[in-house]
Amino acid sequence: MPNIPLHIAVIGSGAIGGTVAAWLAQSPAHRVTLCVRTPLNDLQVDTPGGRITARPQVLTDPAQATPVDWVLTTTKTYDTAGAARWIDALAGPATRVAVLQNGVEHRDRFPAVSADRLVPVIVDIPAERDAPGRIRQRRTGTLTVADDAAGRAFAALFAATPITTVLTDDFATAAWAKLAINCAGAVNALTLLPAGIAQDPAVAGVMRALVAECLAVGRAEGANLPDTLPDDVVAGTVAGPADGINSIHADRAAGRPTEADARNGVIARLGARHGIATPLNAMAAALLATRAP
Ligand SMILES: NC(=O)c1ccc[n+]([C@@H]2O[C@H](COP(=O)([O-])OP(=O)(O)OC[C@H]3O[C@@H](n4cnc5c(N)ncnc54)[C@H](OP(=O)(O)O)[C@@H]3O)[C@@H](O)[C@H]2O)c1
Structure with a gap:
């Protein structure tokens, strides 16, 4: 048969x-x-x-x-x-x-x-x-x-x-490591500028701070993440094509909804559960949830 x-x-x-x-x-x-x-x-x-x-x-x-x-x-x-x-x-x-x-x-x-x-x-x-x-x-x-x-x-x-x-x-660690990259992408969606803005030291600092919050919350959730993660995410972005446009940037530029809640909001929500302050991810999620009237 x-x-x-x-x-x-x-x-x-x-x-x-x-x-x-x-x-x-x-x-x-x-x-x-x-x-x-x-x-x-x-x-x-x-x-x-x-x-x-x-x-x-x-x-x-x-x-x-x-x-x-x-x-x-x-x-x-x-x-x-x-x-x-x-x-x-x-x-x-x-x-x-x-x-x-x-x-x-x-x-x-x-x-x-x-x-x-x-x-x-x-x-x-x-x-x-x-x-x-x-x-x-x-x-x-x-x-x-x-x-x-x-x-x-x-x-x-x-x-x-x-x-x-x-x-x-260790799926949790793999998922949080990916989230660390994704949460930093909020800087592109907020500025509507491609990956090359990571070369700006001030923007790189914001990316590091976003990832540092993700790192703290991820560890509290059981992920095994290295101290170097914020620097790694910035270095990885700088090493890629300067004109690269991530999906949240593309969605925002096209006026579509974005996955900001899954990429930044989640860090703020889970951070609150663990008593970890996550002001940058909370701000990114709030601003990216707004739509043109
Ligand atoms: N694309 C990438 O390179 C990539 C890489 C890594 C991770 N991801 C992740 O993978 C996931 C999918 O992303 P994507 O890029 O494939 O998104 P996408 O191109 O926007 O596709 C999403 C699809 O879902 C469909 N859809 C929405 N509501 C539906 C419903 N009720 N019933 C049936 N279909 C429905 C949409 O329909 P319409 O055809 O009507 O729009 C669209 O075809 C996201 O979480 C994304 O972050 C994507």
Whole structure:
């Protein structure tokens, strides 16, 4: 008897959802369903190794969904409520749910999914969407998950793709280290200036201070972070392209909502729980939550 393909539903067809859905659909071992807000016909992803295409089943309403083996949710953090409606329809008793998002609150965002079935994923795949279904994947990239049964099962989905999956025995540290980079990116969203502003000593000082708050709160949350983290984040930014635009800067410049709560607000919220002062991250979250009238 032929093997039944694993049914994988990907919520969101943006840069990350479109990229992972297209790669997963290359394998006959997978049946991929895209759960979208904006309809599309097919996926074309320009990857570092050339263009790949896919024509997965596309659903536009959770009422059309039935339980699947895997759900991969890839909306921005501020669209969690919409993603949760899809998960309610897609998740049966054995469904695993992977959350491919920034931040350290992958589990908190989806309290209805039981802990042993939820896989938090740290995404390091630079990609952008030019039009519905049209995506540029700039680097092969990595997906980092905990080295547990659910994390290993998630990694196996990508075994036949070039995307590297990293299994870590300290997911909290990996997630907080990524958050340290992301929280410093607030300076770009606030000034609407690209990465090169990190060369300004005063701006670099603000970035270090943002990261120092993240470091203190992350340690209180159990992450094992080095004292050098603030300097490391600035040095990493200065070493990259001066015209680089991070996603929160791009969102702010385009007048879209931003992930400031997941990148800065979380540091202030968790800091308050531990009695750690986080005035810079609180300020960044408050200012970036404002929208033009
Ligand atoms: N892109 C990167 O390079 C990158 C790198 C590292 C981490 N990340 C993280 O990965 C996550 C996803 O980012 P992204 O860049 O892929 O964002 P994105 O390009 O904005 O894509 C988000 C997708 O979610 C869809 N969506 C929102 N609400 C929905 C709903 N109710 N039902 C179905 N789909 C819905 C959007 O629909 P529409 O098509 O209607 O807009 C869009 O297709 C974020 O947390 C981001 O920070 C991204």
